[in-house]
Amino acid sequence: MKYRIVFFGTSDFAQHILNNLLSEHQVICVVTQPDKPHGRSKKLVPSPVKEFALNKNIDVLTPLRVSGIEDDLKALKADFFVVAVYGKYLPQEILDLPEYTTLNVHPSLLPKYRGPSPVLAAILNGDKETGNTIMIISTKMDAGSILSQSRIPISPADTTQTLTKNLSEDGSNLLLKTINDFKNLVPNPQEESQATYTKIINKEDGHINWNKKADKIEREIRAFYPWPLAFTFWQEVRLNVLKAEVSDKTLEAGKVMIENGDLYIGTKSFALKILEIQPAGKNPMNSKDFINGYRSINESQLT
Structure with missing residues (x-):
């Protein structure tokens, strides 16, 4: 079944997820962060996701606050919202809009490495493997119930750049499997006592x-x-x-x-x-x- 999906994402990781999603489903709108000043000239530069979506003739929204586009999102009558490294908070009234649910692709084996820098944290800590988690988003950061997970090895030569690329490819495939089998999956709550957190890197x-x-x-x-x-x-x-x-x-x-x-x-x-x-x-x-x-x-x- 081909679902109608609104995609929320910003980074290169998210752009790869979006590209793969288009192979089997209809992405009716993309929500991404506003253009940001770059370099000494402070020229406004679009996110990788915005640039990709416009090239694919997909409608793009770049709100400062997602709550400001609630009516626009409601009118789209989406089956799913999919979020991948978007970078902004989604309130419950937004999460409840799609027909089925709002899914998140998170590049770690949750509840390990919640937060903004899970790929970097896995390398810093010398982990031998990491993976992706598809969860139903809740208002608490990366704490939603898990629908599926996958694991990939971390090479001794991996950088955040190479590992992120590998995770985006793996996560893209996991997301498609999860959406296609959604009606047969049972969400599993995360074990809060096992949760660890990552920080914003400066x-x-x-x-x-x-x-x-x-x-x-x-x-x-x-x-x-x-x-x-x-x-x-x-x-x-x-x-x-x-x-x-x-x-x-x-x-x-x-x-x-x-x-x-x-x-x-x-x-x-x-x-x-x-x-x-x-x-x-x-x-x-x-x-x-x-x-x-x-x-x-x-x-x-x-x-």
Whole structure:
């Protein structure tokens, strides 16, 4: 059966979910966040979901508050509302509008990692697997009853960027299966005692503390890619550390060593071998190219 769906979403993750949803159902409207200023020019830029929807000739709404478009949504007579990384609160009167229910695609194995940064949290904590949850939305954040879940492995090389892509592909398929089998599914309440929460990430979270252990910092480098990026300072130069691996060498925390053409930085445990780095205003470069241009960094202390 082909259902009429209103889709709420904003990010690249949501855009992939929307694209797959169109393969089997009719998306009659998209609700996304308003255009936001970007870069130094502060030019207004649409969300990935808005740009995609307009290219597909789907009507788009960008309210400051969702309660302000209640009449518009009611008039659409949708079977389902589907929410994926939308970023705004939906009041109960909105959740109750569709014929069947309002579904949410959340990229974690709920009740673990409720909140805004579940993919990043899974990498930071060194998890071996994560997954997606399709739930019926409630007014409490990510606390609705679960209809379905799926699991995927986390690679030792995964960044938030690559893992988000994998989760969006997995979540897209899980959502279609859930909608198509909706009438046969029984919602399962979440176990509140098992709930954990993630936080909003800001730019300063990427500032590396070299007094942490090497494996923790290596996970931060992957978790904070592509934003806000893990970074440190050499004198007054910001260095974005894009890729690293734990070595068997030991150095004072924050101390730089160049040895046999390789770049190492000390931590609380073993030194990190830097594989890719980006000085402020420059393109990313491998460690050998960086050493050629910044050899005086040897034996310096990073902050």
